[in-house]
Amino acid sequence: MSLRLRSVCCVVLPALCASPAAQAMQPADQSIPAQPAPNSAEPAIIDDEEFDATIPAIDPDAPLGTVEDWDAEQTELEAQARPARDPSLSNDPMLPRLPDEPEIDAPLGPIESFDVEPFDESRYTEADDSVSKMVRYSYRIEGLDLLGAAAAGSDPSPDGAGAIRSRFEGLSALDDGDGKASNGAMVSARMLEDQQLLADLLIGECFHDATVNGAIEFPEAGTGPLVVVLTASPGPCYRFGSITFDAPPVEPEDLISRNFVPKPGQPIDAERVLAAEANIAVALPQSGYPFAQVGQRDVLLDPETETGDYTLPVTPGPRSSFGDILTRGSTVFDSDHITKLARFKKGELYDSRLVDDLRKALVATGLYSTVAVQPQPTGVEAPGGTQYADLAVDQEAGPARTLAANAGYGTGQGIRAQGSWTHRNLFPPEGALIVSATGGTQEQGASVTFRRSNAGRRDRAVELSLSALRSDFAAYEAFTGRLAGRVSYYSTPIWQKPITYSYGFELLGTNEQDFNFTTGQRDRRTYYVAALPGQITWDRSNDLLDPTSGFRLSAQISPEASLGSGTQFYGRGLFEATGYYPVGDNIVIAGRARVGSIYGADRADIAPSRRFYAGGGGSVRGFGYQELGPKDPDNRPIGGRSLVEAAAEVRYRFGNYGIVGFIDAGQVSTRSTPGFDDLRYGVGIGGRFYTNFGPMRLDVATPLGRRPGESRVAIYISIGQAF
Template identity: 80%
Template sequence: MQRTAQAPSPAPGNETGEPPIITDEEFDATIPSIDPDAPMGTIEDWDAEQARLDSQAPALGQTGDGTVGGDLLTAPLVDDPELAAPLGPLESFDVEPFDESRYTEADDDAARAVRYSYRIDGLDALDAADEANPEPDGAGSIRARFGELSALDDGDGKASNGAMVSARMLEDQQLLADLLIGQCYFDATVNGAIEFAESGTTGPMMVVLTASPGPCYRLGTITFNAPPVEPADLIARNFVPATGEPIDAERILAAEANIAVAMPQQGYPFAKVGQRDILLDPESVTGDYTLPVTPGARSSFGDIVTSGSTVFEAEHIAKLARFDKGDLYDSRLVDDLRKALVATGLYSVVAVQPEPSGTAAPDGTQYADLKVDQEAGPERTLAANAGYGTGQGIRAQGSWTHRNLFPPEGALIASITAGTQEQGASATFRRSNAGRRDRAVELSLSALRSDFAAYESFTGRLAGRVSYYSTPIWQKRLTYSYGFELLGTNEQDYNFTLGQRDRRTYYVAALPGQITWDRSNDLLDPTSGFRLSAQVSPEASLGSGTLFYGRGLLEGTGYYPVGDNIVIAGRARVGSIFGADRTDIAPSRRYYAGGGGSVRGFGYQELGPKDPDNRPIGGRSLVEAAAEIRYRFGNYGIVGFVDAGQVSTSSTPGFDDLRYGVGIGGRFYTNFGPMRLDVATPIARRPGESRVAVYISIGQAF
């Protein structure tokens, strides 16, 4: 309740209602008491006393020596003829008007501005202790922290006036005292003083902060007021400071925060850490530490409860969770679920919080339900990307996606490809988190026209795939995919029998599969670790008879950091097609090398055997290798690289005609990965090959 003061009543005779200056009681109290037995004087006695006093003091006026003395009220007026003279006309006064243009605020500020410097005295003992045995309670860390927060330091030795310097000094006195107290010096005091430069000099004033740290208090007994928990040492083992250590505020706060984080990770979602108490003993220079902890009920995961504008039902959310009902509560798994929900891209806001259910679980814990508060976000997106490569030309792709057209997470993706050498369109149905987290099922239909030096094709493709993939939230060690492809393609190829290029239609059915073992440290821009990948695709060429063959590809990449900013990266790839002659394999299904993702320095698909027109015809085997030195500075990077590769007509990879390319590249690092520009040249360039090849794309080359 808020109280309101009542205004006093007006004093008698005071119609304005204002209170009297003093009350009657206060006035009576100030009057000295009068002795009733003392004789009263007469008026004649009063007049005689005043006449005597006037005769002893001369009247205030002009004396003979030119001084002024006496009583102003009784002094006779001096007869000055100037006082009786009339005033002259106003125009006779020579008055120059004030010129504002000659005055600026900067002039005033410059007149008042002061310069200063400051120093801290009294920390010599702590400095000496630092040199002998550096500890977190030394003067070095106090001086460094003071420099970060100091108002005097932030002012750069300049202030508008002395009052500002004084205010900064007072602020920094308290800051330095707080820093000392925060690092175990609970008896610390700090005094401030300003030393002015000598008269006649222009040097700055000096602000001196004199600290008296006093002794460093250390932890005595450490007590946790809490009921028994499981395991019994859960609270104590997460409190790092030990008896005998300095009572460092930051270290104590970090330890308390560690308890608040660790307990929800070990089955206590409703744990609360109370207000600490430190009892200081000046004699032993120790402090007994007591921390109340309310762990709450030990809990297991219960049901998932949704609220808000529902995007997913509880059943689908449970598929994204990496825990089952009845598992011991772990806040890290709750955070992981929240990230997975955000990663779907279907939420504008989503929150996941535990709630007590009051229901006991079979293992003696209590169920903690998870409340998922949902707010739907936009379901449709537009995206575009573009790139350029020598031999591949300019290629741009745009897509429209409805991510939840077929709930839950059934997306429809329509895309268009436009480029100097590729044009096409596709439609894809994709269900993310299908049956389990990070598993996707896709079905796509596409039409594509390609016009490269190696072949020209018109291809229609129907494909399906099931994949278990890595995401930026959870980069998995093992990923895989498997599916099918049905395609019909009309392609132009060189017919060595006829000695000319002719067209042929191929019908292909394939069952492609891939498996990857990933031990790198980052999905988009790895700097350490390695990756191993294998692709296998049994295929059948249909049409004039049925021909079975297989395509296989092995690839490995490795990343080794040298210092903080340099990474050495390497890649090796080998592939083979077995079971069919080259002429029986559609040109688009053969192996090629050259380009930004293959052997830089050469055009797209440029390496390997060629026809009489010096156009690549592809082969049945492939070997590639690359080495890079990556140097990063801030958001930019420089890359030097050497690539090598060879394509052979035989199904057995060969190394007798390896071609090399060298170059340099630039990187601009963004939050979604690096953008790259690589420029390379072939070694021992042959007729028809470009002197320089340029590649622009998103992501590292490997």
């Protein structure tokens, strides 16, 4: 006998099967008894001659009566057949005669004459311990120790039973009830539900003849919890016999079979079957078949051999290459600009991964409320014996303008807030205008920036900005005007690139106050600086905002000229490395090292704002902003020409919160060669609150070996990790 299976699913995959019980394996030979057709020949009860003899003869000469005559005749016949009725009887002649009851005929007296006892509902509202007491129960499963032997034909395997138990506990109504129920009927209902659940789990694991019986054991002493016993009889584990794909030839010819993981002889596991079919549905569009469809599987079970012959219909559709890009809906970009975002060219073999990549690139522009990219068949012949598949981009424009703000606090830097207004598509395509303002206790400024994203190629930006800033720190006071331009190849939260870079120019005019060691007083001086800054980063971390593994290496180099009273040429270089190492699931060890140097000019010839400083939330914590390093006679920082920094953190996260312990070190020197002879240290602890855009940070630190003028405690509040 063979059984035919039309669908295989597992109760642990509710998203893939609406009802596990409904998709259990059904025998094909179950039949419904055939019903005779309405016109089929059957023996007559009486023959025609006998039927005609029973019909009274009709006199053809007799006149027909009227309808009124017929009604009168029927009324008379009914009267003759009706027995005489006593008036004391009810209207129903079949009821017996009622006894004479004078009280029934007497009229009712007034309501006040009745002695009525008020209804006492307290008997029903007061708690009844025997009713309100919860029924307690426990449950156990028997028979799962046979799974290993049934599946492997050897000694029982605890692993199979353990997996079934784990899945059962996650879905069980009995387990979810925590051993308490309102009454015994509820316990019984949960038992019945879990019987079906356990049977579905066993069927999904290849035990397609599995049955589960349930019973309730009552305590012998009459007290104590009930015990629900589920007894499983798994039966044999069915294995794949033949595996057949009902599909036309594809290229390569093993494209379908190699993406179906189960092999003949292996158990018919519903979860693995569904995963393998999904893998085929994914692999075909990635290999040139955008219109592929996977049909309904068919499994023919043979109880005698305990095998199942598996057949899967697959309709691959035409093998296709990328065609044209078509735009529909509320158009944000035309097809030419969308083509620049695509990582494929017309005529290349279709790959759904590149289509998904294009859709993400469109989403990353921030200019869409919704966007979809769908292949469209054309029937037009393409290279390599394929057909062109056009891509239809359905667009719906979103708001192009945004307001943004951020704020933070740091010891020595004070409160700092920044807000910006951005129109991301003021100069299509993707030409943005950004107006920002900075306000704080020690910084005030404004800037205007033009930025074109995806300029000429994907993820390349061109910027031009003009800004004015006033800074009043312990190290210097400066009024700065800046004109800068930059070309950058950047990472986004959707695509974190291993290599990013930027290059550009910078023109500064800045009036700054600095301590003059020759005159012994603070002088103001105007500096004119021209620079050609460049940066390159190698990023192998796993996240831009909150990395937990990997590393980053970064180098910044800026040839500069200080103009004004004599021209000085010099170079600024800054190199940084960070690393992240996970220890378990919740602990990350992070480290950072930074080295910087300025060559070619004396410290006095370099604008104070262009020198190196250390201290602050993004530098050496425990010290105020720019506080660490050489100082003037008034104990104010003067900056230096070299920098060394290092930091180590232990980050522990629990849910959306985290605790960080850290130690930082750093040194700033007046010489160009970085030194390690006067390293200063700061230690502290921090808290983190993790959001979907990055962690909120609060760090509290103190310097070791505090010197006069240095803060005892430094506090830093900002968004993002320290590094």
